[in-house]
Amino acid sequence: MYIGVKAPHDPFTPAPRHAGTFANFTHFRPPNFNPSDKVQSLKPSPLSTHPRAYPPYTDEMQQKRLESLQAVDELVRDLVKNLDEAGVLDNTYIFYTSDHGFSLGQHRITLEKSQSYEHCLRIPLYVRGPGIVPNVANKEVTLNIDFAPTITELAGSEAPEWIDGRSFTNSLFGKKVHPVREAFLVENYEPPGGKVRIFDWTQGVRVLSKNGKVDLLYNVWNGKENECYDINEDPYQLTNACKNVTLSSVVGGNPQWQDILHCSGQTCRDLSLDQLQFLLNSKLNLPRLV
Numbered sequence: 633m634y635i636g637v638k639a640p641h642d643p644f645t646p647a648p649r650h651a652g653t654f655a656n657f658t659h660f661r662p663p664n665f666n667p668s669d670k671v672q673s674l675k676p677s678p679l680s681t682h683p684r685a686y687p688p689y690t691d692e693m694q695q696k697r698l699e700s701l702q703a704v705d706e707l708v709r710d711l712v713k714n715l716d717e718a719g720v721l722d723n724t725y726i727f728y729t730s731d732h733g734f735s736l737g738q739h740r741i742t743l744e745k746s747q748s749y750e751h752c753l754r755i756p757l758y759v760r761g762p763g764i765v766p767n768v769a770n771k772e773v774t775l776n777i778d779f780a781p782t783i784t785e786l787a788g789s790e791a792p793e794w795i796d797g798r799s800f801t802n803s804l805f806g807k808k809v810h811p812v813r814e815a816f817l818v819e820n821y822e823p824p825g826g827k828v829r830i831f832d833w834t835q836g837v838r839v840l841s842k843n844g845k846v847d848l849l850y851n852v853w854n855g856k857e858n859e860c861y862d863i864n865e866d867p868y869q870l871t872n873a874c875k876n877v878t879l880s881s882v883v884g885g886n887p888q889w890q891d892i893l894h895c896s897g898q899t900c901r902d903l904s905l906d907q908l909q910f911l912l913n914s915k916l917n918l919p920r921l922v
Contacts, residue, residue, distance in 0.1 A: 646699035685737035725761030
């Protein structure tokens with residue numbers, strides 16, 4: 633069974649019973665909220681000159697999103713209660729997750745979720761069910777393309793070979809994961825006909841080494857400009873470490889880059905740090921990948 637809810641998607645309308653419950657909420661404004669002109673200028677264009685977000689509006693959206701989520705909490709509560717009363721809760725796996733993160737002023741962006749920044753990429757994922765140890769946080773890199781093969785395996789079947797993701801049942805049951813995922817594609821679409829909205833088309837890689845020493849994003853905007861961050865040093869992705877590096881000097885004509893972008897099935901599942909060593913041969917100010 634699949635249950636999808638609208639909240640907290642726009643228009644962020646809370647249930648009448650929850651309207652105003654977060655009126656006194658202290659609004660969250662991280663360090664990358666409405667950066668200065670100097671910091672913003674390091675972004676790829678046209679984001680480098682994007683106007684500041686309007687705080688009263690983003691504050692109102694935060695409040696409404698929180699209020700709209702209260703009905704979702706009630707739905708989850710009632711669903712678990714009904715499964716328990718039906719006598720099937722202990723034989724049921726529940727996956728609780730969400731759409732991508734949402735921009736409410738981060739990097740001056742409002743009402744967008746299609747960028748490669750951390751607050752957009754990271755989403756919650758809670759899983760409960762038979763054999764899963766409760767209250768355990770797992771730091772293994774898991775992607776939404778992994779849901780299908782995981783659920784298929786839990787159902788006692790096998791996912792087709794063309795699936796790009798891989799099952800994370802070993803993580804759920806506390807078993808060793810091998811190989812550990814250390815790199816994955818971060819992409820957004822290129823609209824038909826090449827008509828690109830201001831934030832729409834990005835292609836890149838996210839790298840998180842298993843020893844934790846490397847945590848970076850390399851990204852290409854609209855096929856024209858580089859963007860990269862050492863997230864260990866710059867967790868809010870404020871300083872574009874490759875603003876002044878030409879795209880051609882990094883990935884131009886590089887067959888490995890094209891192989892990564894066009895991976896499928898097993899080649900996506902096996903994406904590794906070794907395939908990204910070409911980044912070291914460029915002039916990017918990034919930590920070593922090994």
